[in-house]
Amino acid sequence: MSPAADEAPPDPSSAVAVTVDLGETSRRELNRMLHQAQAGSFRVLNPRGAHGLACGLDARVSVEIEGSVGYYCAGMNKQGSVSVNGNAGTGLAENIMSGTVRITGSATMSAGATGCGGLVVIEGDAGSRCGISMKGVDIVVGGSVGHMSAFMAQAGNLVVLGDAGADLGDSIYEARLFVRGDVESLGSDAVQKEMRPEHVAALARLLDAAGMEADPGDFRRYGSARGLYNFHIDDIDAELSARREAS
Amino acid sequence: MTDDGAWQLRESYTFDRNVIAEIRRAANTGIYRIRGWGAKRRLPILDDLVFLGASMSRYPLEGYRESCGTDVVIGAERAARPVRLDIPVTIAGMSFGSLSHQAKEALGRGASAMGTSTTTGDGGMTSEEREHSSTLVYQYLPSRYGMNPDDLRRADAIEVVVGQGAKPGGGGMLLGQKITERVGEMRTLPVGIDQRSACRHPDWTGPDDLQIKIQELREIVDWQVPIYVKVGAARPFYDTALAVKAGADAVVVDGMQGGTAATQEVFIEHVGIPTIAAIPEAVRALRDLGVHRGEVKLIAAGGIRSGADVAKALALGADAASIGTAALIAIGDNDPGYDDEYRRLGSAAGFWDDFQDGTDPAGITTQDPSLSARLDPVIGGRRLANYLQVLTLETQTIARACGKSHVSNLEPEDLAALTVEAAAMAKVPVAGTGWIPGA
Numbered sequence: 001m002s003p004a005a006d007e008a009p010p011d012p013s014s015a016v017a018v019t020v021d022l023g024e025t026s027r028r029e030l031n032r033m034l035h036q037a038q039a040g041s042f043r044v045l046n047p048r049g050a051h052g053l054a055c056g057l058d059a060r061v062s063v064e065i066e067g068s069v070g071y072y073c074a075g076m077n078k079q080g081s082v083s084v085n086g087n088a089g090t091g092l093a094e095n096i097m098s099g100t101v102r103i104t105g106s107a108t109m110s111a112g113a114t115g116c117g118g119l120v121v122i123e124g125d126a127g128s129r130c131g132i133s134m135k136g137v138d139i140v141v142g143g144s145v146g147h148m149s150a151f152m153a154q155a156g157n158l159v160v161l162g163d164a165g166a167d168l169g170d171s172i173y174e175a176r177l178f179v180r181g182d183v184e185s186l187g188s189d190a191v192q193k194e195m196r197p198e199h200v201a202a203l204a205r206l207l208d209a210a211g212m213e214a215d216p217g218d219f220r221r222y223g224s225a226r227g228l229y230n231f232h233i234d235d236i237d238a239e240l241s242a243r244r245e246a247s
Numbered sequence: 248m249t250d251d252g253a254w255q256l257r258e259s260y261t262f263d264r265n266v267i268a269e270i271r272r273a274a275n276t277g278i279y280r281i282r283g284w285g286a287k288r289r290l291p292i293l294d295d296l297v298f299l300g301a302s303m304s305r306y307p308l309e310g311y312r313e314s315c316g317t318d319v320v321i322g323a324e325r326a327a328r329p330v331r332l333d334i335p336v337t338i339a340g341m342s343f344g345s346l347s348h349q350a351k352e353a354l355g356r357g358a359s360a361m362g363t364s365t366t367t368g369d370g371g372m373t374s375e376e377r378e379h380s381s382t383l384v385y386q387y388l389p390s391r392y393g394m395n396p397d398d399l400r401r402a403d404a405i406e407v408v409v410g411q412g413a414k415p416g417g418g419g420m421l422l423g424q425k426i427t428e429r430v431g432e433m434r435t436l437p438v439g440i441d442q443r444s445a446c447r448h449p450d451w452t453g454p455d456d457l458q459i460k461i462q463e464l465r466e467i468v469d470w471q472v473p474i475y476v477k478v479g480a481a482r483p484f485y486d487t488a489l490a491v492k493a494g495a496d497a498v499v500v501d502g503m504q505g506g507t508a509a510t511q512e513v514f515i516e517h518v519g520i521p522t523i524a525a526i527p528e529a530v531r532a533l534r535d536l537g538v539h540r541g542e543v544k545l546i547a548a549g550g551i552r553s554g555a556d557v558a559k560a561l562a563l564g565a566d567a568a569s570i571g572t573a574a575l576i577a578i579g580d581n582d583p584g585y586d587d588e589y590r591r592l593g594s595a596a597g598f599w600d601d602f603q604d605g606t607d608p609a610g611i612t613t614q615d616p617s618l619s620a621r622l623d624p625v626i627g628g629r630r631l632a633n634y635l636q637v638l639t640l641e642t643q644t645i646a647r648a649c650g651k652s653h654v655s656n657l658e659p660e661d662l663a664a665l666t667v668e669a670a671a672m673a674k675v676p677v678a679g680t681g682w683i684p685g686a
Contacts, residue, residue: 031466051459056396056467071456072463076396091450091463095394110450114391116435132449133391135435152445154435174437229440230423234277 017041017064022050030054034080037061049089054082057099074101077118093120096137109146112139115156121210128165131158134175140210150177151187159206161214169222177222178203180214191225269512280512281420283602283612285413285504285550285572290521292504292550293559295669296662297678300648308647315643316653319567321544322404322473322496325465330382330404330473332567333362334639335654336557338631339501339548339571340386340406340477342368344421344430345508345602346575347619348375349627350611353578355379356624357631361639366406366569368508369419369444371433372398379628384475387464389418390444392434400468406475407461407495409448409486412505412549415479415519419444420509424605427614454489461494475499480525480549481518487532491543499569500529502549506572508612509603522549522560524672527659530564539564540655554641561642562649562657563673570638577634578627579609 020030023046034042034057041062047053051070054063057080065073068086078097087105096115106124113129115137122130122139128146131139136155144162151167153175163181170187176199177190186192195217203216248256258264269280301307308315321330338358343351345368352375358365364382371393377383385402387394399405410416421430423439431438451460461474473496478486480502490498502522507515526547533539547565551557552573560568572580581589586596588608594601602612610622646654649661663678664670670677671684 027466028470032469035469052463052466055463056469058396071459072450075463076399076467078396090456091460094450095391095396097395113449114394116395129449133445135391151449173435173440229437231278231441234275236275 017043019043021045022047077101112137119209138206140206140212150175157206171228172224178219180219189225189228190222193221193223195221281509281603282512282600283508284600285506286516288516291523291668291672293523293556295666296559296664296673298645298661299663301650305650307650310647315647317639324542326473327471335567336635336638337363337567337569338365338574339569340366340368341571342370343373344370347610347613348373349619349622349624351376352379352624353627356628360632361635377401389448396467404473405464406477408477410479412479412501412503412519413507414510414514415481417514418446422603425614454493457493480520483525483528484532487529491536497544497546499546500525504550505548526563526565527674554638557638557642558645558657561654562661574631575611577631580611582609585609
């Protein structure tokens, strides 16, 4: 359905999903509709890789997109539930605040970038920089992630059921990384850490929330060595002064 | 002193006392020098230009009577709520974290009193600055510290920061002394760490991506507010052209004199180009694309200190000028009343630039509550408003003298250069000649 000026506006509170065909409706109209809705379900047809679909949601609406999407799908999502039956371009669910974003296919670069909360589920693979600068989001990837994933990751959890590319977790802060497969290499200041029972339990909850079948015991945990948190400053003058006082 | 004694004390031009002190400091500590403020070394600046004023062939406006407009509108073509400024001077981006919340409030109060905008920084938006800023520009930075859609929608404009004049190509920095619980919470960082921000945006890598990013931001805010792109002055012709191509409503070009809360000295003094050289190149790009003084506005920043500087920036083609360091001085930074305390910090009022240490006696570049309480944001705001008033009056004075009924009518033809370098950079003739080097 494409709402025209002479038609009654869609009723998103209806139990039946409102269908929006992007072959007939513009992205602006779709996003305007989603921003105005307080609740309800939407089904989006013919996305054709369009950018910025369902971005800026701020209500408990459910959006199901039938096909692949371009950049920044579900960007800054808050409360909303967005699912994509297809693949996603750069910046899927970037800066997500809460709610859930799920895609059945793979995501390219920077999926979940800077996300502050909520859950992002990628059933396929994710490209480079997955979870870059993440700030509290949980990201679960059914496949593998590309290089520099979790770069400068500050908080939240990245779960990878497959492998991780080079420089995983470079310059990481307090985010937790769980990888079941191989890690090509760890980035600066990233280290493997002990998988304690609380981590196994947290991972089990994340896998359950994502609907992923996997044994938490098969994963390894990575985090920050905290060696880059502060500059290293020598003070030779103070050392010499102390020596003089001691002699 | 004997002749031989004078010879023995002859200072090396190459290894002067500052150079020697810096080598010794580096050898003692093993870390590069970090400081605030902007470039301190001698650079070609707007002082190297003069206005020609009216003459037989130009009629001045009555200096004290005839109206001379100062307003600027940004984003009228695309934003439902364009930014409308009463004066062509804005307050540049400075973060809560680098500045105390009292300082942010003072900046908001002063800017609002004069009908202009202030700008957030690399740390998110505080309630204090939103409450006290009638027009608030929300920066969208590589770090995305504190970024959230609620604040995005509360903003009056969005400024995508690609770089800043003090460090084109570098990311932000805030040392552990200033990462308090509140600052750390806003940035999702552990308290006390030395924050070194990203220099690249995490989810776009070039102008084509930026175009899509700007579209996303417009969608999120339902096309309500303008979007600026800020670049550090490095390649202003290309950066401006690409920002326009990406869909910016305004381009902010920040020259190398632009200030910083904390950056490596080597970055501040050796990366980027001066403001006087950056503005004409940005204008050339806007003219090439047919948007100068039209669809896309140019805001020039970096070392703006006076109405003369503002007027020169406008005459070179900017639509507005932005101030940072000068605004901090106006609200009380380097106050001589605290000279004793600045001296105890190893400096003196008028010289102190260790903003990174968080020990500012004036309570501005600090997160220490006992220091920040010294700054009365109401008084600070009044000082800033007075200063902005003077900048505006000075700009109008010059514009009227050049026969302009609006400050935006100032043009390069009103200018002459005092040095060959300034003439070449500003693309105006050397005074008394018609010669523009390189033209």
